[in-house]
Amino acid sequence: MTGGVRVDAERGVAVVTLDRPERRNAFTKDMGRALSAAYRMLDDDDDVRAIVLTGAPPAFCAGADVTGGDGTFAAPENDTFTASPVNPPAFDLRKPVVAAVNGHAIGIGLTLAMQADIRIFATDAKYSIPQVRRGVIPDAMSHWTVPRIAGMAAAADILLTGRTFDGAEAVRLGLASRSLPADEVLPAAMDIARDIAVNVAPMSAALSKRLLWQSIGRNYSPERVAELETDMHLRVMGTHDAAEGVRAFADRREPQWQSSLSRDWQEVDPR
Numbered sequence: 001m002t003g004g005v006r007v008d009a010e011r012g013v014a015v016v017t018l019d020r021p022e023r024r025n026a027f028t029k030d031m032g033r034a035l036s037a038a039y040r041m042l043d044d045d046d047d048v049r050a051i052v053l054t055g056a057p058p059a060f061c062a063g064a065d066v067t068g069g070d071g072t073f074a075a076p077e078n079d080t081f082t083a084s085p086v087n088p089p090a091f092d093l094r095k096p097v098v099a100a101v102n103g104h105a106i107g108i109g110l111t112l113a114m115q116a117d118i119r120i121f122a123t124d125a126k127y128s129i130p131q132v133r134r135g136v137i138p139d140a141m142s143h144w145t146v147p148r149i150a151g152m153a154a155a156a157d158i159l160l161t162g163r164t165f166d167g168a169e170a171v172r173l174g175l176a177s178r179s180l181p182a183d184e185v186l187p188a189a190m191d192i193a194r195d196i197a198v199n200v201a202p203m204s205a206a207l208s209k210r211l212l213w214q215s216i217g218r219n220y221s222p223e224r225v226a227e228l229e230t231d232m233h234l235r236v237m238g239t240h241d242a243a244e245g246v247r248a249f250a251d252r253r254e255p256q257w258q259s260s261l262s263r264d265w266q267e268v269d270p271r
Contacts, residue, residue, distance in 0.1 A: 003034030006056075007042070012049040012197030013190065014042045017056055018109075024062035025055045027108045032085030035112075039086070043093045046262050049197035049205070052189045053090065053116060054100040057182075060125070061109025073136050083139040090115040091145075091213045094206035094261055096196050100189035101167075102182050107131060111140035114149060117209065119175065120189050121167035122182035127175075130162035148216050150174035201241040203259035207232045210268040218269070228269055235266070 006019040016038050018025040042048045055061050066072045090097040090112075099116035104126045111129060113119055121127065129138045129146075138146075138159050147155035154173040157163075167179030180188055196205065211232065215225055236242050240258045248255035 003030035004028060005031055005034035005038055007038050009042075009045075009048060011194065012047065013052060013193040014045075014048045014050075015052045015054060015190075016042070017054055018061050019056045021056040021058070023065060024059035024104065025109070026062045026065035026067075027085075027112075028065045029085065035086050036088070039088055039090065039093055043088070043095055044262060046202070046260050048095060049200070049202055050193035051090075051093065051095050051097045052100050052186070052193050053097060053113070054102055054186050054189065055105075055109075057103060059103040059109075060101045060105040060113070060122075062104055063107030063109050063130075073134065083137075084141055086112060086115075086140065089141060091117070091209075094209065094265065096193070096200075096205055096209060098189045098192050100186045101125070101127075101176070102185040108139055111138060111142040111145070114142055114145040114175070115140065118177050118189075118192060120185050120192075121170045121176040121179045122185050123167040123179040125167055125182060126164050127166065127170055128162060128164040129158055130164075132160060133162040144217075146175070198254055201236075201245060201255070201257050201259055202261060203236060203239075203241060203264065206261055206265065207235070207268060214269055232268065 004018065004020040004025070006017040008015045008017070016035065018031065020026060020031070042051055064072065096118070097116040099113040099119040101113050101119060101121045103122055105113055106126070106128055107130060110127055129142060131138045142159065146159060150173050154175065158173070167176065170176040171179050211225070211228055214220070220228070244255050244257065
């Protein structure tokens with residue numbers, strides 16, 4: 001890939017790296033386009049079972065590239081501006097996305113990580129969504145992701161103050177699953193992704209992830225979730241993978257999955 005994004009894939013896991021280390025991976029329009037393209041490509045690749053998003057050390061992403069000085073947030077000259085430059089967002093992919101936030105994540109660096117399914121932070125790194133301190137507002141759907149992941153109190157604390165905190169506090173706030181020393185973050189994320197790639201049926205992961213995010217995005221009632229869970233069960237019951245999962249567990253071996261998203265996918269609740 002180009003545009004400051006690198007993709008490496010092996011044994012069912014794709015690692016997407018924000019790759020401008022000389023600028024601490026500061027985010028640009030080109031990176032937004034490249035990350036969008038990478039996400040689309042990997043979501044369509046049946047050989048990829050899980051995705052890890054990380055940054056080239058020493059940072060995850062230092063926020064928007066501000067080399068434009070006080071013109072960084074100048075009014076756009078056309079109507080193509082969007083505050084969500086990565087499309088699709090990670091939560092709209094069918095593959096589980098683990099954010100290995102292995103260093104400082106500021107502004108859009110953190111708001112993009114909040115779109116992942118699972119987040120591991122570096123304990124001693126600095127984190128903030130400081131846009132309100134720059135005269136603009138938080139981006140990348142963070143007014144939706146942060147309160148749903150961490151709760152309204154934590155979202156107001158982080159989004160309205162723009163203050164800085166570390167990885168340990170991120171865990172306490174509910175923004176991260178756990179925090180580790182910086183050099184352990186990516187290996188831990190890879191362990192999770194490899195476990196998913198081997199032991200989780202691709203169709204099961206895709207259906208569960210879609211229902212999980214749609215449930216909060218569309219504010220489903222418990223009764224509607226029950227209906228959709230039943231529908232999803234009926235899609236997978238009686239398939240090879242439903243039998244293989246039980247056989248592999250009984251035989252204490254790795255399962256051999258056959259489901260294919262490119263061939264068999266149907267939306268959970270299209271509308």
